[in-house]
Amino acid sequence: MPATNPKNPESASASTPPKAAAKKPAKPAASIESKLAKLGLRTDMDLVLHLPMRYEDETQIVPIREACLRGGHVSQVEGVVTKNEIAYKPRRQLLVSIADETSDIQLRFMNFYGSQVKQLAEGTRVRARAEVRHGFFGAEMVHPVYKIVNEGAPLPNALTPVYPAGEGLSQTVLRRAIADAMRRVDWTDTVPQSVRTRLNLAEFQPAVRLLHYPPPDVDEHALTERTHPAWNRVKFDELLAQQLSLKRAQQARREKGAPSLAAVGQLSEAFLKVLPFALTGAQQRVVKEIRADLVEDYPMQRLLQGDVGSGKTVVAALAAAQAIDSGYQAALMAPTEILAEQHFRKIAAWMEPLGVKVAWLTGSLKKKEKQAASELVESGQAQLVVGTHALIQDTVQFAKLGIVIVDEQHRFGVGQRLLLRNKGSDGLVPHQLMMSATPIPRTLAMTYYADLEVSIIDELPPGRSPIVTRAIDQNRRDEVIERVHAAALEGRQAYWVCPLIEESEALQLQTATETFETLAASLPDLVVGLVHGRMKPAEKQAIMDGFSAGEVHVLVATTVIEVGVDVPNASLMVIEHAERFGLSQLHQLRGRVGRGSAASVCLLLYQSPLGPVAKQRLMTMRETTDGFEIARRDLEIRGPGEFLGARQSGQAMLRFANLETDQWIVEQARDVAAWLLDAGTPEFDAIVDAHLQRWLGGREEFLKV
């Protein structure tokens, strides 16, 4: 007779005790179905593709003495019950001792049924599996997985799969449901034989079967590390489905109409003439790429990646100019008011003398001002509109929107970007240019961004001086203040960035206000300014203006300056509690300096002791200023899930493949997806449909945004 944890018969995880035993173990089938559905397991194929998260080795029995000596490891032992009692201290629990020829061990149950007390009567032979701990009364197993067995009962000869399970779903039930589904499902291999041969891919059915029922001689290491050919086949299929789905979304986009912005004319040329500098080679290249896209009559969807300070704004302005030259409007949206306002000022200063009407639209405008701005946009008088997400509010109608430019696109949700896409007129979808200073590693770009063209500015404008970065212990802040003072006396300006606005007892972070006061007191001959997120936009702007004009020497700021702020004379950056910031944030912040010709310095103040991750981050910051290298290390430290926000990342949609380690499979899948779709034959279309149906079912829409 098998299995006996009340709620969790054969609970595979010995360390998870069953919850309070309220429900009866036997449940009608309908309820199992709904529990399976909660795990997303609706069809037979869903069940078949519900693969083990790990495997347990139940093929061995360890003598009790040896298991106790090993301690701290999961072991399986077998013995006869020598003691069975219910203890009440410190709480009601069932204590069972079992013994073999070598020693004895206690099994402890905090939750148990009366039937278990009887079942584990003295003299019963028990096989138990759990981590051995050394408690007050000697060696014990807490809530082991156990079975009543007869002497000499055979052991399984292969690894036991452990499935991701939900509330109230036991491994036994899952195993049975999966086994049933395995018998019913259509096993047709959706990857053509020729591809399998070329890529040396395992066949679908044997691969899946092996993962559910590993044979005794399986390479255990490869199985657990998910490097076994069977895993590779499953990962390939999963990635192929993702690539196919994204490429189909791309095809669908091409079928939508967009205004062809064919005229690169007067405005673009005049603009290039008034620019005080020449475009870098990289800027010229991406401008060319964008120009070609804008001429097409289907919507561009292009991501412009360029490190902080690489000069994306000019490229954006040129894209806008092309729309305006072609008789359309352009919209530029930024995630914060400060950043949007900077764009507005800069672009207005460039464009207005050339006769372009630029409108300004943010949430903080007074009702009347907003209305006036909206009217300019609706009537088409404003050719260029700059603002925050207020731009996409329903009330704003564009007369003739040709292109939408989104700065720091990762700051906006997918929904917000979709809304902008709908702002076109005459049933046309505006072109989209997204800009980001957070370089996205290649693998991520290929998965999440399969429907995006990517342009990269990989060169900084000339004359930039390298930034020297140092990490400095908090307790040396006096020296740092002295340094700020010296820099100011030389006519240079400094940022001093703090992570929080108000004192948080839990974190004990220095507040911006406090820092501001301390700095103002210790630097009486300098002008110290403060900007933080809770200030009114006008106040903020006044301080920023003072800083831009060189009247404010030291700008104490919360991370509101993180993106986009551009004051070339600022050459010193102090980051307070640098250990609290993420790598890409630190990189963005540091990018605020090093924009002029003066040698720039970034000082990372930290509170010791540093944890290993923080240490790694600060070290990375000291070692490199290359945004791509930093992104790569960030990916290593954090994993891709966090990279773009878990919901947006490609990884979030992947169950088996790992974007970091399986890049080669991503590339194979991408090539095969292109090959299948480009053929366009009914035979291949059927293959694609079958594969998508198998892997995504009705969930394909999810991947399209």
Ligand code: ADP
């Ligand atoms: P980001 O890519 O971070 O948005 P910006 O567009 O703000 O960078 O540009 C950073 C600074 O470099 C700005 O002051 C801008 O005027 C200047 N800049 C941009 N392109 C060039 C260039 N080709 N030569 C010299 N300076 C440039």
Ligand code: MG
């Ligand atoms: Mg920028």
